[in-house]
Amino acid sequence: MNFNLYKYILGISDNSLIxxxxxxxxxxxxxxxxxxxxxxxxxxxxxxxxxxYYQYAAKIADDGRTxxxxxxxxxxREYLNVLLVEQPDTDFAFTMARQFLFDVYHLLFLTELxxxxxxxxxxxxxxxxxxxxxxxxxxxxxxxxxGDGTEESHLKMQDAIDTLxxxxxxxxxxxxxxxxxxxxxxxxxxxxxxxxxxxKVNNVLEEATLKIPESKYFQKGGKEGIHTxxxxxxxxxxxxxxxxxxxxxx
Amino acid sequence: MSKDNNQTPLPSEGAxxxxxxxxxxxxxxxxxxxxxxHFGSLHAADAEMALENARDVYTRRNEGVSIWVVESKNITAxxxxxxxxxxxxxxxxxxxxxxxxxxxxEVKHM
Numbered sequence: 368m369n370f371n372l373y374k375y376i377l378g379i380s381d382n383s384l385i386x387x388x389x390x391x392x393x394x395x396x397x398x399x400x401x402x403x404x405x406x407x408x409x410x411x412x413x414x415x416x417x418x419x420y421y422q423y424a425a426k427i428a429d430d431g432r433t434x435x436x437x438x439x440x441x442x443x444r445e446y447l448n449v450l451l452v453e454q455p456d457t458d459f460a461f462t463m464a465r466q467f468l469f470d471v472y473h474l475l476f477l478t479e480l481x482x483x484x485x486x487x488x489x490x491x492x493x494x495x496x497x498x499x500x501x502x503x504x505x506x507x508x509x510x511x512x513x514g515d516g517t518e519e520s521h522l523k524m525q526d527a528i529d530t531l532x533x534x535x536x537x538x539x540x541x542x543x544x545x546x547x548x549x550x551x552x553x554x555x556x557x558x559x560x561x562x563x564x565x566x567k568v569n570n571v572l573e574e575a576t577l578k579i580p581e582s583k584y585f586q587k588g589g590k591e592g593i594h595t596x597x598x599x600x601x602x603x604x605x606x607x608x609x610x611x612x613x614x615x616x617x
Numbered sequence: 618m619s620k621d622n623n624q625t626p627l628p629s630e631g632a633x634x635x636x637x638x639x640x641x642x643x644x645x646x647x648x649x650x651x652x653x654x655h656f657g658s659l660h661a662a663d664a665e666m667a668l669e670n671a672r673d674v675y676t677r678r679n680e681g682v683s684i685w686v687v688e689s690k691n692i693t694a695x696x697x698x699x700x701x702x703x704x705x706x707x708x709x710x711x712x713x714x715x716x717x718x719x720x721x722x723e724v725k726h727m
Contacts, residue, residue: 399638401659401670408673505669512662 373427374447374544375554376488377437378590379480380420381448384438385598386469387413388605389456398459405505409466412498419491439609443602444592447542451534453589453598457527460513460520464527467506471567472538472560474499479555488553507571514575521576528572529580536585538564545590639688641667643675646683653685664688 390410397403421434428437452469456462477499480492513524539561541549548554569579588594608615638660644653656675661667667686676684695703707713 399660401661401674404677405670405673408677508665508669512666 368428368430371544371547371551372485372553373424374542375548376420376424376427378447378542378544379476379488380417380424381446382452382469382473383413383420384417385446385448385601386452386466387411387417388601389452389465390462392604393456393462406462409502409505412495412502416491416495416498419494423487423491435609439606443594443598446589446594446598446602447592448589449534449537450586450589450595451531451537453595453601454531454534455597457530458523460523460527461531463506463509463513464524464531466502467510467571468528468531468535468568469538470499470503470506471571472535472564474503475560475564475567476555476557479560483553483555485553510571510577511575514572514577524575525577528577529582532580532582533584533586535564535568537587537589540587540590542590638662639690641671641686642689642692643667643671644685644687645671645675645681647681649682653683656680658689661686 387410390406390413393403394407394410395403397406417438418434421437424437425432425434432440449469451465454461454465474496477492477496481489481496483489483492510524510528513520515521516524539557541557545554545557549556572579586595639662640658641661641664642658643656645656646653656671659667659670659674661670664686667688668684671684671686675681
């Protein structure tokens with residue numbers, strides 16, 4: 368099997384799986400019925416994308432595992448999502464800031480992935496782009512609403528942006544598998560997305576009357592499987608049923 | 618950095634909180650050529666949010682191609698107490714229905 372391609376696919380899809388799990392866990396707990404449904408929709412969009420990626424990964428791996436096995440039965444160190452998407456829902460400002468900081472990257476990434484010579488990845492990217500465009504519109508609106516809202520909502524949104532900022536640089540970090548896939552003309556060179564990303568993010572923050580964080584200290588590790596303390600709790604929720612009742616279906 | 622894990626976001630109930638969000642009526646065009654129909658209502662802080670919420674609440678199963686929202690307070694409704702004088706006089710005047718004409722098949726949705 369092409370181990371680098373397998374890892375490369377997981378690196379993309381684990382982001383959507385973990386963010387989808389975060390948003391899905393809010394079902395029934397959103398701040399209003401309408402927002403709750405919107406968050407669940409985003410979660411379902413992400414899970415839909417995840418299925419296509421994992422089905423492809425299972426085909427590449429060709430070791431008898433299914434898409435479900437790949438999604439549900441890996442250990443923490445084998446998940447390759449960025450640290451940003453596993454951060455907790457401290458309050459609704461955090462939920463939207465996490466979504467926004469990922470959405471801007473996600474759309475830039477898919478736009479490049481769409482041009483891929485790997486036709487499966489290119490097709491998934493094309494299908495996902497409309498969904499992610501809407502995610503970005505939705506989360507950007509909430510950044511502006513809360514940032515340029517009341518004094519309290521402004522403080523909370525600024526706190527969320529300041530806290531999550533430290534996880535943004537990892538989006539543009541390349542793993543060994545990434546570099547090899549880029550050299551083979553399949554991977555997206557994420558380092559080239561960085562300037563455009565911060566420009567787009569900063570534009571929205573400015574419109575939201577939020578301060579652009581100046582911190583130059585960034586955390587990374589998720590892409591190598593080294594996660595924050597929140598990941599274990601998230602996975603125990605995600606994997607509980609399959610671990611307790613192996614191979615159960617419903 | 619480390620905030621409470623898995624804490625559910627609390628809804629804001631204060632001034633400007635969702636309890637003060639006005640009610641909006643949602644009209645959806647199911648497909649081109651049909652008129653917008655009333656689908657239901659929802660809460661939103663402004664028109665833009667009402668459109669997004671309507672998209673998520675009422676068209677997530679591919680129900681529409683166009684959405685209108687209007688704040689409920691802008692709709693003037695007839696008073697149910699006046700139903701007698703408003704509507705009952707029409708009940709025994711069947712000749713006001715254009716049922717005595719043959720409509721060509723090409724005329725749909727009449």
